[in-house]
Amino acid sequence: xTEVTQTPKHLVMGMTNKKSxxxxxxxxxxxxxxxxxxAKKPPELMFVYSYEKLSINESVPSRFSPECPxxxxxxxxxHALQPEDSALYLCASSWDHNQPQHFGDGTRLSIx
Amino acid sequence: xxxxTQSPEALRLQEGESSSLNCSYTVxxxxxxxxxxxxxxxxxxxxxxxxxxxxxxEKERLKATLTxxxxxLHITAPKPEDSATYLCAVQESSGGYQKVTFxxxxxxxxxx
Numbered sequence: 001x002t003e004v005t006q007t008p009k010h011l012v013m014g015m016t017n018k019k020s021x022x023x024x025x026x027x028x029x030x031x032x033x034x035x036x037x038x039a040k041k042p043p044e045l046m047f048v049y050s051y052e053k054l055s056i057n058e059s060v061p062s063r064f065s066p067e068c069p070x071x072x073x074x075x076x077x078x079h080a081l082q083p084e085d086s087a088l089y090l091c092a093s094s095w096d097h098n099q100p101q102h103f104g105d106g107t108r109l110s111i112x
Numbered sequence: 113x114x115x116x117t118q119s120p121e122a123l124r125l126q127e128g129e130s131s132s133l134n135c136s137y138t139v140x141x142x143x144x145x146x147x148x149x150x151x152x153x154x155x156x157x158x159x160x161x162x163x164x165x166x167x168x169x170e171k172e173r174l175k176a177t178l179t180x181x182x183x184x185l186h187i188t189a190p191k192p193e194d195s196a197t198y199l200c201a202v203q204e205s206s207g208g209y210q211k212v213t214f215x216x217x218x219x220x221x222x223x224x
Contacts, residue, residue, distance in 0.1 A: 004155070042199060042214035043156065056211070090155050098143050098203060101212065103155030 003027055004104035006091050012110045015081060021107045023074040023091030031097055032074045034066060035090040037106070043090055049074060050097065081111045116202050118215035125190055125222050133185040133218045135200035143203040145183050146212070147176050150197045159185075159198075190222045 004025045013019050023032065031050050035043035048056035049068040057066075063085075065077040074091055088108050092101040117136045125131055137145070144163050148156035160169040162178035169176045173194065175186040185198055197217045204211060 042216050044214075045211065088153075092155070100146055100158045100161050102158060103148075105153070105155045108153070 004091055004093055004102055006089075006104035006107050008107055009105070010108045010110075012112060013078070013081065014112050015083075017081075018077070018079045020078065021076040021089055021091075021109075023076075023104060024072055025093040025102070026072055027093065027102070028071075029093035029095055029102070030071065031094045031099075032068065033092040033094075033101060034074070034076050035092065035103075037088045037090055047076075048097075078109075081109075083111050085109065086111045116200060116213050116215040118198075118200060118218050120218060121216070122219045123221070125187075125220070127191055127222055127224050128189045130186070130188045130190070132187070133198055133220070134182060135185070135202075135215055136182040137200075137202045137215075138181075139202055139204040139213075141205035143205045145178055146201040146203070147174075147183070147185055148199040148201065150199055150217070156199055187220070190220075192222045192224050195220055195222045 007022045033048050034046040036046055037043045045058050046060045047066040052068045052071055063080050067075040088106040090103050090106045092103045094101045115138050119134045144161055146161050147159040149159055150156045160176040165178055165180045167178050173188050177184045197219045199214055199217045201212045201214045
């Protein structure tokens with residue numbers, strides 16, 4: 001079991017749906033991350049939050065909208081996704097930017 | 113362009129057959145190199161952090177080493193449960209946020 005909890009584990013949605021992915025950590029980490037991972041590929045960074053403020057947006061399409069309500073929670077709001085957005089979405093956290101990241105087990109997202 | 117390259121892409125070993133995985137990197141200022149293990153359908157699990165050339169870290173059958181241009185993950189007498197994809201990630205010092213770049217991974221299979 002990981003210390004970073006992601007829900008749901010699996011999500012199937014249509015291209016017109018709105019859904020949210022959730023991530024929670026209680027390790028006191030101040031940096032949190034969203035990654036996208038396609039099959040047989042490494043994780044690709046999407047967003048970084050540092051002390052609850054968005055510090056990095058890696059040119060992610062606006063149909064992905066991150067939110068950090070507090071230091072323990074990170075959400076990823078999804079709207080009007082495309083089939084190519086189907087992937088494993090990983091959340092990670094770390095004490096600070098130069099510390100190891102601890103990952104959740106991800107949400108497997110399928111867009112119909 | 114900064115790059116992180118892992119080799120081989122896939123490795124098949126007999127149980128007890130020791131080997132090494134390679135991670136080569138070209139970054140302007142290394143802040144840290146991380147090794148992760150990823151099992152299918154799971155998030156990456158942190159193994160080691162290396163910060164400077166000459167540094168070594170060990171954990172059970174795994175030993176990670178670092179030079180100025182590459183890192184090795186040595187696996188001694190592997191067991192089937194060591195089968196996984198091993199990812200290295202490099203953190204670069206370039207002012208502001210220090211982005212972590214993942215390599216494409218080495219898929220290790222250990223045959224009983």
